[in-house]
Structure formats: structure tokens, C-alpha cells
Amino acid sequence: MRKSGRIGDGRKAPARLRASPTSQDEGFRLAVRFLAQRDRTAAQVERFLLSRGVTSPHIEQAICSLTDLRYLDDLAYAQRWVEKRLATKPMGQERLKAELQAKGISDGLAERVLTEVFQRNGEEVVARLALRAMSHQGKQLASGHMARFLHQRGFSDEVIDRMMTEFKRSEDVVHEDE
Incomplete structure (x- = not known):
């Protein structure tokens, strides 16, 4: 040739x-x-x-x-990718871990990065950000829809339960004020 x-x-x-x-x-x-x-x-x-x-x-x-030569650094890549992903589309650790693994990041490295990130931010804080973003898009925050949404975004059952309890408490306060 x-x-x-x-x-x-x-x-x-x-x-x-x-x-x-x-x-x-x-x-x-x-x-x-x-x-x-x-x-x-x-x-x-x-x-x-x-x-x-x-x-x-x-x-x-x-x-x-x-x-x-530091052109490749999976740790730095994972940290940057998670921070960017959380800024644009807040989601839970489970989904982030699955997406990192699909990109070739090892299980251990993904765990390490996510532990560091969520120690700083807290998964509940990220869940609130996700719910706030959803409500800003004009979507109705019905409790069933909210739980499905959080589950799809990869939040743990514990975080979803706490968010649902918090939502019900705030809903009760709104109804008391009426």
C-alpha cells in the first residue's frame, strides 16, 4: 500500500x-x-x-x-469527572460509580474518589440539589415521582427515605399554614 x-x-x-x-x-x-x-x-x-x-x-x-508524563492519571480524571458531573447533573454514589466503571476506572479507585467527594458534600446535600434542579424544570414534586427520580439518579435507599421524610414534614407544615 x-x-x-x-x-x-x-x-x-x-x-x-x-x-x-x-x-x-x-x-x-x-x-x-x-x-x-x-x-x-x-x-x-x-x-x-x-x-x-x-x-x-x-x-x-x-x-x-x-x-x-502525566498525560494519563485515572485518579485525577475520576475526580474531575465526578465534580463536573455533580455540577451539571447531581446524582448518587451508586450511579456515579457505575458510570466511572464504564469508563474503565477500577472499583477501588471509584470508591476512593466517591468517598472523598461525598465526605465534602454529603449525599443528602446532592439529593437536595437534584430535587431542586428537578423543581426548577417545572416538574411536580409528588412523593412517588420524587422517590423514583432519586432512585434513577443512583441515590441509596437510606438517602431516599430521609428525603421522603423531609418532604413529608415540609408538606405537613405547608398544609398547617393553610
Whole structure:
């Protein structure tokens, strides 16, 4: 195959016919270009390089080099991602953990990051933020809907129970004032 990616008669070669990266440098360059688009986890980089035909030893070397250069840092990635996610769409630990794991963050690392974040914020505070955001969207806060909403957002049963108790207490106060 020619360097231009064209077949002998001038047609462009299909992507699957491209030569696979054979050197360590080529795998590293591919990974750097992939990371230049946005922040990624080591697992995401590994999956990407595998899909491009990079061999396992070259993937390991690329990931080690990227980690040494601090281009890859799963802990920092998870911390930034959780903070951003909570700011844009407040949700509970269970759902955040599942989303982090889907991105390739290990169970232990996800637990560590979530423990730190929720020690600062508290899951009940985040649940209140989620409910406030829901009410600002004009949605009615019926107790059944509220419980389903919190469950879908990954809040624990204990937090949902406390939020429901709090909601019922505030609803009782409103009815007493009438």
C-alpha cells in the first residue's frame, strides 16, 4: 500500500486495510493524538490502541510513558469527572460509580474518589440539589415521582427515605399554614 492510502487505481484504501502500527513510537503517537481530543482513562486509551491494531506490549509501554508524563492519571480524571458531573447533573454514589466503571476506572479507585467527594458534600446535600434542579424544570414534586427520580439518579435507599421524610414534614407544615 502506498503512503497516501490509495490503492493502485487511485481509490482510497478501506480503513481496515491500513497497516497496523508496529513500533512503540507509532502506538505512543496514536495515543497522544487520542488524548489530545479530550481527557481519557488508561482503559479507554488501551481499548483505542487495541482497535487500531497496536500490540499489547506496545500498549503497555505507551500507557506507562503517558502515565510517567502525566498525560494519563485515572485518579485525577475520576475526580474531575465526578465534580463536573455533580455540577451539571447531581446524582448518587451508586450511579456515579457505575458510570466511572464504564469508563474503565477500577472499583477501588471509584470508591476512593466517591468517598472523598461525598465526605465534602454529603449525599443528602446532592439529593437536595437534584430535587431542586428537578423543581426548577417545572416538574411536580409528588412523593412517588420524587422517590423514583432519586432512585434513577443512583441515590441509596437510606438517602431516599430521609428525603421522603423531609418532604413529608415540609408538606405537613405547608398544609398547617393553610
